[in-house]
Amino acid sequence: MELEIKLRMQNRVETILCPPGANLLELLHQYGYSVYSPCGGKGRCGKCLVRVSGSAVELTDPERQHLTQAQIEDGIRLACQLKVTGNLEIDLSPTDQLVILADDSGGDVQLNPHVRQEEIRLEQPRIDQQDDYWQRIQQQLGRKEIASQALCRLGELEQKLDLLVTFSDGKVLDIDDPQAVAAKSGYYGLAVDIGTTTIVLYLLNLTNGAQVGVHAFANPQSRYGGDVITRIDYTINRADGVQKLQDTLLESLNQGIQHLVRKHGIDTTKIYHAVFVGNTVMLHTLLGVNAASIANAPYVPIFTDGMEFSARELGLGIHPDGIVELLPCVSGYVGADIIADLLAADFESNQWRLLVDIGTNGEIILGNKEKMFACSAAAGPAFEGANIAFGMSGIPGAIASYQLESSGEIRYQAIANQEPQGICGSGLVDIIASLYSRGFLSSTGAFQTGLSITEYQGQPAYRVVPGKEIFLTQKDVREYQLAAGAIAAGIQVLMSEAAITETAIDRLYLAGGFGNYINPESAAVLGLLPQSLLTKVVKLGNGAGAGAKHYLLDRSARARVDKLKQRIKYVELSARADFQEHFMGAMLFPEIRA
């Protein structure tokens, strides 16, 4: 007997079939639906929310639901904890919206792409000048290799003398008739930022440098775990796990490319270059490389070098001889996304500069034009909403900013101005900073008298919005302290390594989604960021995406990237006694200045 499940999404309804007893989350993943499940379906993170109509389901572990009474009454359940026992209707919309940071600070980049296109004219061959066609092309472009398919194209052009040649420094990738319609539409490149949570594709016209389109979507690997460690665990437990991660990722990338080219009326074979950035684990999974060695000490990746392949070799749906490049990583936990951040920032200064990119890990770079140090502080997923009672990622309904006035009045903003449903990272920092500023939290993070405290899941809890079932628990404050303490301590360690103090730093770059949305003043109040740098903050927006685009448009960025890769000294925090000392201190909130 097959059961029927009707799936209601934002704009459509689909029906899938399953045997009785199927696990709903596994089923959804199996059918290709992206459901955010950062704990990998273990019932711990409470994120894979669906709304169930009908009672033909069975909870595998009612204790693990972490749901409010209101949610339960509303039919909300964790998909991972449901066994299907009869025909059902499921509303997926609680999970399928994600606010994604695809803007970036931009900045002027010179158009000088690695892949170029030139119209050339060959001399008419003569019986006394029998140089072959490929020789004649090289006489104009310099000595190069050529893709076999480009040779075929050259042959198909039947001795035409006017040619449109697409080439990189080392290789001719394609040859076309400049009179052909398709040839006149320009040629394109992709910059791709593979985040653990979100993937952003930028389609750029390499003829004029214009951004043709951008497409962002949730990383479908989330179905195998929300953070890199859970995904690596998945690969350790399943023989085909590494392959699954790669297949899932590549498939979504190719769909994303299709979406972009259809929308903008472009032929995929006119895309000749794709530049990828992402953290080290994401880039391992992109190539189908086992990243297990990154998960455990001594955290050694399989590769960190920049890589270059043909699209054919990787299976990416652009021109098969198109160049796929991965920017280099620094270490297992300082990835190519940070190298890309650095391209969007300016470290070619005599002054020291600090860059902080906070996600599950806080990657920190401290450097000037001579020396650079990098570390990764294991902040944990608190800033991304995990391990926080009402934590959620930056999706509509998440409280993203929050202020508790001295009058007791509360001002807050939920993303997309929707009804508040939980708290994302920047909201968490604001709430805790508000409470601390008002004296309702001690410097050790304990709730103080004067604050109206209730209880949630056995924890002392602060009702964040009056009349709403959204709480900040004492445990949430601890989670924040662990996360923020690690980052603040990381900054301290790099300053010792560079033998400088805060005063030597003239710029603080904040990168990544959280860095963009965070209120730096709140972060400084809590000591997450150095107080003295408040006036020196530059928000990079999606620095990784901007860096990838920069790299795509200007091949001189290669030399800068190579230099960065060589210059950056990675500092392993777990190996340093001083990190533990700084960490203990940094968990305390700093004294409040007058």
Added chain:
Amino acid sequence: MELEIKLRMQNRVETILCPPGANLLELLHQYGYSVYSPCGGKGRCGKCLVRVSGSAVELTDPERQHLTQAQIEDGIRLACQLKVTGNLEIDLSPTDQLVILADDSGGDVQLNPHVRQEEIRLEQPRIDQQDDYWQRIQQQLGRKEIASQALCRLGELEQKLDLLVTFSDGKVLDIDDPQAVAAKSGYYGLAVDIGTTTIVLYLLNLTNGAQVGVHAFANPQSRYGGDVITRIDYTINRADGVQKLQDTLLESLNQGIQHLVRKHGIDTTKIYHAVFVGNTVMLHTLLGVNAASIANAPYVPIFTDGMEFSARELGLGIHPDGIVELLPCVSGYVGADIIADLLAADFESNQWRLLVDIGTNGEIILGNKEKMFACSAAAGPAFEGANIAFGMSGIPGAIASYQLESSGEIRYQAIANQEPQGICGSGLVDIIASLYSRGFLSSTGAFQTGLSITEYQGQPAYRVVPGKEIFLTQKDVREYQLAAGAIAAGIQVLMSEAAITETAIDRLYLAGGFGNYINPESAAVLGLLPQSLLTKVVKLGNGAGAGAKHYLLDRSARARVDKLKQRIKYVELSARADFQEHFMGAMLFPEIRA
């Protein structure tokens, strides 16, 4: 209604189905049977012989059969002229044996392959030494690129420190566990000689340089024409012609590789390098490149440079990251097979040396260690049996050597000591030289009185073997004169170009199948080769195959090949007035010396 045709081959019988009225040759090609048909099925060459049992066939053009009465009585027909009208039994054996020259003169080659395999041991990563695995490998092997699949393998090996690395100068192709059984079986390379008629695959063990096996088979492109021009014509007339030529060729290569690896118990993924030689048109078709521009003046190919691709890019069934190399060609009619001949020969001398490789074209190289000249004399297919009444290629039953004693006694040898059925190239030279030596041919090639002359197809004809229906016609002698005259004139032109005479030449290399079997004395009697060089002949055997193997085993051959490609000056005979003069003279047989 479907008709049934039983096909009898050397060791097996197969049955195919067809509609009434199907052309037998097309049908055989359609089902993948390789039937030699150099004229492309036009009923001109008389080569696509089959033996028909039953009368359910219809001749489309009885005039075009060019068959002897004996053959007709024996049921022999031209497949291209048969329409199938009922169930049939067809014997394919007259066409499916080919004597192929896969021996070569060999010679000592140093084992120093381009693709190498090394067992390395990495240092144990430590928390204070976090270099990634790929960095550690490069620290031992030098800076290189790496194939993405090799990175995956490295990841799969789960932090093993003992690694077996397969790499070229620039790139790591594969990584394995040296303890794995498959890793212990060595690694392999292929040298491939793609002749217009015959393909030879050599499988070499790159661990020790040993030749593991050799597999020769007819070039299946023959179904689209026996010579390169007919095949190019086919591509001009059919939109998918170029693709067909490539597909047919690649499919047979991959089958050939499968045959070899199964026979020798080797895994195809242990083959990491394939070196291809062949004439310029064959190499174009290997890559799927239109060769039409070679067929017409000014005979300019699409490419002549050496090429390097991954097996994945070409679709060759070895390790997907294995290197596929094509040796460079000199011009449209002096191909990589001649460059390979030169690797097997020695032109690094102060003395002048001459190399002649006679097939449909006679490729001629004259040079010393400073200068080299090349030309291609359009000999036509006479030496391969086409356009000769009883001509045939070097298959069993072909008269390959022939002597007419002054006593009138005839000595001859047919290949494989079979009943003589026709005359191959070396036999043709011997017969004409014998007749000329005995005074039965004038220096202009006319039959002289004293020879018993009969008539065949309206031509004066000499019965080659008493009692057998095998004739040499007056027209055959003319065909020979045209072919030989072109080659002799080519040699003359190169000598003028080098400003030398025969006496300056200290070695004459004969390459290719015909060169190996020809009786140099007969060739000298007729002026095909200079008389004074008779004592200086060195037969290279299959020089092209030997050169390809040499290149595979010793990467220093690359520098030699590059130098040859640069040093050789191509002389286009059709553009030279002196060629015509020499040609007219060279068609006359030289005076017989005392």
